[in-house]
Amino acid sequence: MSKVSKEVKVMSAQEAVERFVFDGAIIGIGGQNVSRCAVALAHEIIKQGKKDLTLTGCNLSIHMDLMVGAGLVKKCESGLGGQGKFGATFQFKRAIEEKRMEAEDYDHLTMVSRFLAGEMGIPFIPVRGLMGSDILNYQAASTKKKFEIINDPWNQGEKVLLVPAMEPDVTIVHVQKADEIGNVLIQGIASHEPELIRASKTTIVSCEEIISTQFFRSNSDYTTVPYHYIDAVVEQRFGAYPTATYGYYSFDADHINYYQQCSRAGGEEYKKYLDEYVYGCETFDDFIEKCGGVKKLNHLQREMVRLM
Amino acid sequence: MEKQYSDNYTREELMAIEASRFIKSTDTVILGTGLPMVAAIFAQKTHARGINFVVESGSIDPILPSVPFTVADPIIGYRAIKTGSLREVLGCLVQRGLVDIGFLGGAEIDQFGNINSTCIGDPQNPKVRFPGSGGANCIASCVPKILIITQHEKRRFPAKVQFITSPGYIDGPDGRKKAGLKVTKPEIIVVTDLCVMDIDASTGRLKVTKLMPGITVDQVYQNTRFRPAVSEHMGVVEPPTEDEVRILREEVDPKRVYLKDCPKTPR
Numbered sequence: 280m281s282k283v284s285k286e287v288k289v290m291s292a293q294e295a296v297e298r299f300v301f302d303g304a305i306i307g308i309g310g311q312n313v314s315r316c317a318v319a320l321a322h323e324i325i326k327q328g329k330k331d332l333t334l335t336g337c338n339l340s341i342h343m344d345l346m347v348g349a350g351l352v353k354k355c356e357s358g359l360g361g362q363g364k365f366g367a368t369f370q371f372k373r374a375i376e377e378k379r380m381e382a383e384d385y386d387h388l389t390m391v392s393r394f395l396a397g398e399m400g401i402p403f404i405p406v407r408g409l410m411g412s413d414i415l416n417y418q419a420a421s422t423k424k425k426f427e428i429i430n431d432p433w434n435q436g437e438k439v440l441l442v443p444a445m446e447p448d449v450t451i452v453h454v455q456k457a458d459e460i461g462n463v464l465i466q467g468i469a470s471h472e473p474e475l476i477r478a479s480k481t482t483i484v485s486c487e488e489i490i491s492t493q494f495f496r497s498n499s500d501y502t503t504v505p506y507h508y509i510d511a512v513v514e515q516r517f518g519a520y521p522t523a524t525y526g527y528y529s530f531d532a533d534h535i536n537y538y539q540q541c542s543r544a545g546g547e548e549y550k551k552y553l554d555e556y557v558y559g560c561e562t563f564d565d566f567i568e569k570c571g572g573v574k575k576l577n578h579l580q581r582e583m584v585r586l587m
Numbered sequence: 588m589e590k591q592y593s594d595n596y597t598r599e600e601l602m603a604i605e606a607s608r609f610i611k612s613t614d615t616v617i618l619g620t621g622l623p624m625v626a627a628i629f630a631q632k633t634h635a636r637g638i639n640f641v642v643e644s645g646s647i648d649p650i651l652p653s654v655p656f657t658v659a660d661p662i663i664g665y666r667a668i669k670t671g672s673l674r675e676v677l678g679c680l681v682q683r684g685l686v687d688i689g690f691l692g693g694a695e696i697d698q699f700g701n702i703n704s705t706c707i708g709d710p711q712n713p714k715v716r717f718p719g720s721g722g723a724n725c726i727a728s729c730v731p732k733i734l735i736i737t738q739h740e741k742r743r744f745p746a747k748v749q750f751i752t753s754p755g756y757i758d759g760p761d762g763r764k765k766a767g768l769k770v771t772k773p774e775i776i777v778v779t780d781l782c783v784m785d786i787d788a789s790t791g792r793l794k795v796t797k798l799m800p801g802i803t804v805d806q807v808y809q810n811t812r813f814r815p816a817v818s819e820h821m822g823v824v825e826p827p828t829e830d831e832v833r834i835l836r837e838e839v840d841p842k843r844v845y846l847k848d849c850p851k852t853p854r
Contacts, residue, residue: 311644311673312644312660313660313661314644314660314661337673337721338644338721357719358719358720358721358722359718359719359720359721360718360719361718361719361721363620364620364621364844367717367718368718371716372716372717375706375713375716376713376714376715376716378712382716382719384705384719384720385720386719386720386721386722386723386724386725387643387673387677387720387721387722387725388673388674388677388678388681388682388722388724388725389724389725391672391673391674391677391678392674392678395674406682406725407682407725407728407729407768407769408682408724408725408728408729409724409728410728410754410766410767410768411728411751411754411757411762411763411765411766411767411768412720412724412728412751412752412753412754413705413710413750413751413752414705414720414724414751414752416710417710417711417750428767437767438767439767440767466670467661467664467670468642468644468645468646468663468664468670468671468672469645469670469671469672469673470644470645470672470673471672471673471674472672473672473674474672474674523660523661525661525664529661530660530661583661586661586662586665
C-alpha cells in the first residue's frame with residue numbers, strides 16, 4: 280500500500296513536528312528570501328530541539344538561519360543562503376567560516392532539477408549549468424557523489440552533466456490555502472516548492488487558512504499540489520511572518536532588520552533573540568503578539584493590498 | 588533639440604543608466620537584485636518599453652511599478668502574465684535558451700569574466716563565506732549576453748577569482764567550449780564606476796571600451812589587479828539627461844532602495 284491518504288490531516292505544529300521531523304533528517308524548506316518562509320514550522324523544530332539536520336532547498340533564508348543559529352544543522356545543501364537586500368544569513372555564514380556546519384553548493388536550477396528527478400521517481404537528471412565552475416570541484420566531506428559528466432548518448436561529442444535526485448525526508452512549507460486532507464493552493468510565485476513537495480517523503484504544510492475540499496473540486500486548476508504528497512496540515516495565520524505571504528501580508532522590514540542585527544552580532548545578542556522570540560513564545564500566536572499583534576499585522580495587510 | 592545633460596547625478600546613477608543602454612526593447616531579460624534591477628526597470632520606462640522581464644522565483648513578464656527589494660519580494664509578481672515557479676523561469680526559459688540578457692553581480696570578477704559569489708580563501712576552509720550561486724550559475728552558463736554592474740575596486744578585480752561560481756570564459760577563448768557549455772561565446776559587459784569593459788571573444792579577456800566622464804585609463808589600471816586591454820576606439824560614457832535622472836529618482840527607485848547616494852525626492 281502506498282502512503283497516500285485521503286484522511287483528515289489537520290494537526291498542531293507541535294504534533295506535526297513530533298510525528299514527522301526526526302534527528303538527522305534531511306529537511307526540505309520552502310519559501311524564498313522575504314516570501315513565504317515556513318517560519319512557524321521552523322520555530323517549532325527549534326523548540327523541539329530536533330538536531331543533526333540537513334537543510335535543503337534553493338534560497339535558504341531566515342528560517343534556515345534560525346535553525347542554524349539554534350545549533351541544530353549539520354549541513355546545508357542548496358543554491359544559496361542569504362536575505363537579498365537585508366544582507367547575509369549571518370548564522371549560516373559564521374557556521375561555515377567556523378567549520379561548525381558543512382555547505383554543499385549547487386545552483387538554483389540544479390537543486391530544482393534534483394527535486395524534479397525526485398518527484399518523478401527517477402535517479403538522476405541532466406542540467407546544462409555548473410560545467411566549468413568550481414561548484415563541481417569542491418564538495419562537502421559527507422557527500423558521496425555530487426555529479427557525473429557523461430558523453431551525450433544521442434549527440435556525439437557533447438558532454439552532459441548529471442546530478443542525483445533529491446528526496447528530502449520531510450519538507451516544511453507555508454502556503455496560502457489548504458484543505459483538511461492536504462490539497463494545496465500556492466498563490467503568487469511558487470519558487471521551487473511544487474517540485475520540492477512532490478519529491479519529499481513527507482510534507483508538513485502550514486497555511487493561512489483551511490478551505491473546503493469542495494473548493495478544489497470546483498476549481499481544480501487551482502490545485503498546486505494534490506493531497507497525495509501532504510502528511511500534515513497546520514492552520515497558522517501569519518505563519519510566514521516576518522516574511523510575506525502573497526495576497527495576505529507583506530514582509531516586516533523592521534523585524535527582519537532587527538533579526539539581522541542580532542544575527543550579525545551573534546553570541547549573547549543572538550541568544551537573547553532566540554530566548555525572547557522563539558523559546559520564550561509558547562505558541563507562534565504568542566510570537567506574533569509579541570511582534571506587534573493585530574495592529575502590526577493590519578499594517579502589513581494594508582501594504583499587501585497596495586501591491587495587488 | 589539639443590539634449591539637456593544633467594550635471595547633478597551620482598556615479599551609481601550613471602552606472603545604472605549606462606547598463607540600461609545595452610538593453611533593447613525586444614529583449615527578454617532575467618532580473619537580479621540591486622543596481623541591475625534599477626537599470627532594467629529604467630530601460631523599460633525609457634528606451635525599451637517592449638522589454639520583457641522574467642524573475643528566477645517564477646514571475647513572468649511583470650509590470651514593475653518601482654524597484655522591488657529582492658527577487659522574492661511579493662511585488663515581483665505585479666501584473667505578471669504568469670506567476671510560475673523557479674523551474675519555469677530558470678529551466679524552461681533560461682536553460683531552454685529563451686532569455687537574451689542576464690544581469691549578474693559578485694564579490695570578484697576576473698579578467699576572463701568569471702564571477703565569484705561563493706567564498707574567499709580555500710573553498711574547503713573558507714575565510715569568508717558569501718551567499719552562493721543562487722540562479723547566477725545557470726544564467727552565466729545559458730544566457731548569450733551578460734551584464735555586470737559593480738564598483739571598481741582592486742579587490743573586486745583579481746587576475747583570477749578564488750572560486751568560479753559563474754563561468755565567464757573560464758581560462759581563455761575556448762574555455763567554455765572545453766568545459767562543455769552550450770553557449771560558447773557570450774557577450775559579457777561590465778559597467779563600473781570607472782569604465783565599461785567587455786569580453787574580446789578572440790582572447791577571452793576583458794577589454795576597456797569606454798571610460799566614465801573624467802576618468803583616465805591609469806585610474807582603471809590602478810584599481811584592477813590585471814592589466815585589461817584597451818580599445819583603440821576608446822569612448823566616453825554619455826552622461827544622463829535631466830529627464831533621465833528625474834525618471835530614475837522619481838519613478839524607478841523613489842524609496843532609495845538601491846540608489847543610496849542620491850538626494851531624496853521631496854514628497
